[in-house]
Amino acid sequence: MxxxxxxxxxxxxxxxxxxxxxxxxxxxxxxxxxxxxxxxxxxxxxxxxxxxxxxxxxxxxxxxxxxxxxxxxxxxxxxxxxxxxxxxxxxxxxxxxxxxxxxxxxxxxxxxxxxxxxxxxxxxxxxxxxxxxxxxxxQNDNLHEAAGAYANSAGYKNSFMLAPNYPAGTDAITGYKRFYEGAAAGEVYTQLGQTDYAVEIGQIRASGADSVFFFLPGGMGIAFMKQYAESGVDIPLIGPAFSFDQNILQAVGDAALGVRNTSQWNKDLxxxxxxxxxxxxxxxxxxxxxxxxxxxxxxxxxxxxxxxxxxxxxxxxxxxxxxxxxxxxxxxxxxxxxxxHPIQDIYVREVVKEGDIYTNKLVGVALEDRGDAYAEECKM
Amino acid sequence: MGRDAALNTAVFAALVAVAFGAHVYGAPYVVTLATKAAILALAGVGLNLALGYGGMVSFGHAVFFGIGGYVTGIFASHAAAGTPVTTFPFTIAGSAEMLGIWPMAMVVTALAAVVIGALSLRTTGVYFIMVTLAFAQMVYYFAISWRAYGGEDGLSFYVRNSFPGLNTFAPLQFFAISAVLLAMAMAFSALVTRSRFGLALQAARANRQRVMASGIRPFALQLTAFVLSAAIVGLAGALYADLNRFVSPAMLSWHMSGEIMVFVILGGVGRLAGPVAGAGVFILLEQLLGGVSEYWQALLGLLLLAIVLYAPGGILGLLARGMRRV
Amino acid sequence: MMLLSEQVLNGLQYGMTLFLMAAGLTLVFGVMGLINLAHGSLYMLGAFACAWVAGATGSFALGLIASLSAAAAAGALVEVVVIRRLYARDHLEQVLATFALILVFSEGARWVFGSFPLYLTLPSALSGAVMLPGGLQYPLFRLAIIGVGVAVAVGLWLLISRTRLGIRIRAGEADREMVAALGVDIARLYTAVFALGAALAGLAGALVGTIQSVQVGMGEPVLILAFVVIVIGGIGSIKGAFVAALLVGLTDALGKALLPSLFARVMEVSAANGIGTALGSMLIYILMAGVLIWRPQGLYGARA
Structure with a gap:
């Protein structure tokens, strides 16, 4: 009792x-x-x-x-x-x-x-x-759309695309392709939470791509970028801001320097x-x-x-x-x-080193006054 | 009423008292917690049939919990969208009726259990533990990749399925449904274990050779128990899906298998109300310790360790011993 | 072709890390009859020890030594305090007690190191890629892991076949009571075997943590795969663990790399990607179920 x-x-x-x-x-x-x-x-x-x-x-x-x-x-x-x-x-x-x-x-x-x-x-x-x-x-697609728009302006014609095998991952690649006009050198879905990217890096190496778009939020992105830097593959990377926030950049270190990424905000706005x-x-x-x-x-x-x-x-x-x-x-x-949902500008940033700290600086605008692709379906 | 029966009744009555007490005091969230305890206890009662009485240490029962949940989620989401679940080989319409979904969930789960059980029971001991785990992992990865039903993100269906004459959204009424099913499963489990079948099953666990010598095939016994166990766990999965109006591959993960096992052991293996006590204490700890420290699982681990090392009979074993002393 | 040879190397490297994990598990099961879910926690501990010491001293070598010794020490401690009481218990209680240990270790590590993953920097001597014969570029550190795996396999074989400890281990596997009767201090033997297995797990954690990340929960996926390995190989058999680890590593790497493009030949690309990825992640479990249905005691297991 x-x-x-x-x-x-x-x-x-x-x-x-x-x-x-x-x-x-x-x-x-x-x-x-x-x-x-x-x-x-x-x-x-x-x-x-x-x-x-x-x-x-x-x-x-x-x-x-x-x-x-x-x-x-x-x-x-x-x-x-x-x-x-x-x-x-x-x-x-x-x-x-x-x-x-x-x-x-x-x-x-x-x-x-x-x-x-x-x-x-x-x-x-x-x-x-x-x-x-x-x-x-x-809206989830926004930063990926901006990455696609940036890829066009940078003259990329053959992108390799990489994202985790979950709905936000497929949305990311859909969003990228909505604006990107070049060909697809490869489209690979990884396991969510995966930490070893040796297999995917091997596929990138063999693909003959001129650019790699990746959406790997959090720890996945850190592991990928570090392993990518060790692999000897030097095809330029593009991604949304999620793999380039302050916490992540300090962990990735030099391997992220110079990478272009897209964001609706930066500290030097x-x-x-x-x-x-x-x-x-x-x-x-x-x-x-x-x-x-x-x-x-x-x-x-x-x-x-x-x-x-x-x-x-x-x-x-x-x-x-x-x-x-x-x-x-x-x-x-x-x-x-x-x-x-917001209507806003989305920018391109580049990873730089300021003193001992890795951070981003603005380099341009990828999309102006961007709303989203779904607003028309919304009936309130 | 024997001592064990009194203890079982008291544990179940305590759970019901908590829910009704909370309702009277105006704390609907506690009723929801009691419902969660009742549902997880139902899963424990199911596992106990295989593990406690049948001696089959399945480390993959989350697969049945998850299948029950997914059947519910799939039927409910198709009912909401007004599309059929399948049109081949014949059309099956979606459903938002608990009474229609439950048998479906149990049948699908039982079919899965026939396949998994028949293959796994070829092995024994550690191999059995691991092969059940492997099957659960297979289904887990399948669910993660199954984009039509949300994949990794899981599947939401927002509105709890309906039950004739009741408002399932009222916490106390949904608790009542869960508690009645729990009581029925406990009664069923008591009947089974006392039947000829149950006695033979327990004998097969204790001495396989002797049972075989008396002309009973332990394989058939064990497979039957495995399938019954799975169907009950599948029903629990269906209720759990309704509790959250959401299913996800997490229901199929090996952590879930471990947790269901923890309810059984915490309460007392092979005891009818063991899973009820185990699930109740688990949720109580989660709420109490979770508020004290975000590292509450470490404390849970220590408690579990202490139970395994020093009180193999679980909480009810301790209580029963206490009662005997009085 | 280039793709294939790179993926074979990836499979080998993955298999070697699985072997380091599985060797300890299978040894502990063979000698003491214990099923230890907390093995993944020792892997995590080794990784954290390496990250912490390497971060503090700047020396990766010291980090590796720390990972070996911290995991061995933790293993010995856990054996003396908890595991020892479980040898005589049934598997269910072993599973549960060691599941409880996972909770304690994981939350303990979260408490000490926080939730954010730690990252190691490769020592400059082992960083970057090297050109292999045939013109394939491959990361040096991954090659080093393959080397470590082979060295450990050879070392374990020598240990078991040539040393006094090895004789006792083999004797312990054959007949526990007899070994004790012959005057071997069985308690010390068990502690030593457990610590050895723990040290190998810690080493695996440090190596993998260096190329990936060091975080709470990193041991769990590896633990499950290590179990798959020892079950396929036959529980208790080091040789089985080695063969099965390479089999699992190669199956996983090649399955992931080749399945989507294989499916793409018969169906549309995005559907092929979906099914290929799904099947790729299920493949090793299918392999395991297949092996067990064909040979319930594993490839090299003694009849149960």
Whole structure:
């Protein structure tokens, strides 16, 4: 019988915690990845988000942060808890498209707002769009499309394409090919989480390509670039920014120098909001911000701009305030398209070394005012 | 009522009390947690049939959990899209009815178990452990590559399937469904183990030669137990898919196989309510320790180690011993 | 042709790292009858030790020594504290206790080193690619791994066939009680064998960690493959582990490289890519199931 008393005690404790909702202000549930190989991304989004709140002195925004361990079922269960027990108004924070697909449709169907600071799966941009879903980062294809556009302008005619065998990987290659006009020297899908690329590098060597487009986020990209540099193959690499953020570059080291990559943000983008953000982030956390941090920061500022105009309880007014996107983005120009996804410029960057730190510098614009390929399918 | 029966009833009653208590206190999330415990316990009850009574150490039961889940996900997503699941050799329509999906999930799982079991039972000991693992890995990698149903990303179906007369989205009602199925599986498992078949099965585990000498083929016994075990785990997988409205290859991973095994051992191998106690304690630890430290799995590991080394009967073994002393 | 020979080398290199892992596993099973899931944790430990020491001292050689000694020491410690109590237990309890050890090791490593992977820099003497006869360029470090694998295989063979420890190991495999009765300190023998297996796993971790990355959980995929190897080879047989490791390594590399283009001849490219990739990752498990159905005790296993 003793064990039952303990169990009942726990319920009472949980039930007490659940009752304590704030009377005013906004309650935000942040589901993000804070452990495992993808932790760096979630930590940056969270830190960027919190930095914006702190700079604005927004004490009436309560943020509950939970770690999804990069597992969709865990994310679903956290979302259930945040909606059922914590009664949040807004959800945000998810890094990965598959987790977003598992959580977002059910959350918006229950009348919650979702602000995406990173993932932008095509299903949520097209037919599956929702009036309460806002993407503050990009539609998933965007940076790959920009890479394709850059490949044309660099004169590449025969690209080898490499991505993990999962939906975001196939989307990446689709996005690249939407703008890239040359031939395909090869198209290879790797296992997600793969760490040895000897076989693929052998295929690249034998392919006769003039360029290699790769989308290998996180640790996969580091392993690939290091092994590529050791292999003696010297075909130029192109990729989206995901393999070139601050954490990754320090790990890859010299092997990444000179590689061109595409991004909607960089730390040397010349606008007031960005300069202030980069400075404040370094002062607060002692490291350079990544694009994920900029996205977290922009997400929080979007939320604050809407909160200043409308009460979250008045859903229509709050939604209109979000649609206006009336905040100073670190990307400069920023507005939402009809499907609540950004319309923005996407840049080409090059990896350089500043002192001891590897980082990116802007070298040009790949796509101007780019929306996305799915907006037409969206009927809100 | 014997001591063991009293203990089994008490453990099950505790789970139900938690769910109803939480509902009364207005903590729906705790009801959801109790539901998760009931479903994982159901998977444990299934595995226990093979592992505890049949002595078949399967390290690949996640494959049945996952197949049950995928059948649910596939039927539900086709029902939502209004497309048939297949048109060959005959048309099968999607379904969002639990009562239609469950038998389907169990049949598909059982068919998979016939194939996997018949091949795996050619081996024994460590080889059996590893060959069941290999089959699970095969299906796992297949699911990862199966783009039509989400591949690595998994498959969401957003709306919980329906059950006549109940609102499955209400946490307590979905808990009731899961708990009733758990109770039925426990009763079934008790019947099976006491039947002639069950006794022969347990005898085959203890002394294979003697059973063969008495004219019973252990292979047929073991395969039957393996398939029954798999079908129950498949049903649990179907419920788990409904709990999350989501299935992914993670349901098929070897970690899942290990976890189902942990529920059984933590609670007590070969004990009817062992998996219920095991799953309940596992989720309790996850919630309590998870709040204390993000490294809670290390503590879980130490606890598990202590149980294996010092209390091979699991939690219920300890409780039963405690009761005897009173 | 060039593609094929490069992929054969890749398969050999992969097979050699699997052999380093599998040798310890199969030895421990052969001598003590223990199934040890925590072997992957020792691999991870070796990799972390190498990354940490090489990072602190700047010397890759010191890192390798650290990986060997840290893994051996951890192996001995675990054997004395936990594993020893499991020899008399059944396989189920061994699986569970060592599964518990994985949780402890993984979370412990996460606690000490954090979640972000560590990366090693190759020593300059071993970095870059070399030109092989026939005009094929191949990374030097991967060639070195193949060399280490061959050296370890020869070393183990000499150890088992020529030394006193080897005689005891073989005797222990044949008849445990008899060895103890003959006055061999069986507890020390077991600790030594376990530490030896751990050291080889640690070495494999350090070598693989150097070309890939060092992170929590890196041991698990390798562990499963090492089990596949020893099951195909026949549990307890070093020779079986060697043959099966190369078989698995070559199957994996060639399957991944060739299957998609093979399918592309009969179907459309993107479908061929999908099916080829899927089948490529399932291939070794199909191989294992096939071998076990054909020979339930593995290629070189004694009848169970």
């Amino acid at each position: 003793k064990s039952r008393h303990i169990l009942l005690g726990t319920i009472a404790a949980v039930a007490l915690g659940a009752g304590a909702a704030t009377a005013e202000g906004i309650k935000v549930g942040m589901i993000t990845t804070l452990s495992g190989g993808g932790a760096g991304l979630g930590i940056d989004v969270r830190d960027g988000f919190n930095l914006a709140l702190k700079r604005a002195g927004a004490t009436d925004v309560e943020v509950i942060v939970e770690d999804d361990q990069q597992k969709p079922d865990v994310a679903v269960q956290i979302a259930d808890k945040m909606i059922q027990s914590d009664q949040v108004d807004v959800l945000t924070g998810i890094i990965w498209s598959n987790l977003a697909m598992a959580v977002v449709p059910a959350a918006v169907a229950q009348g919650k707002f979702y602000l995406s600071p990173n993932a932008g799966p095509s299903a949520l941009a097209g037919a599956g769009c929702n009036q309460n879903y806002f993407n503050v980062a990009w 010349d606008n007031e909001a960005n300069t202030a953000f980069v400075e404040a982030f370094q002062a607060e956390y002692g490291r350079l911000p990544s694009l994920y941090a900029s996205q977290g920061y922009d997400t929080a500022n979007l939320l604050l701009s809407a909160k200043a105009k409308a009460d979250v309880a008045d859903q229509d007014a709050f939604r209109a305030a979000l649609e206006a996107a009336d905040f100073a983005s670190t990307r400069g120009e920023f507005r939402f398209g009809p499907n609540h």
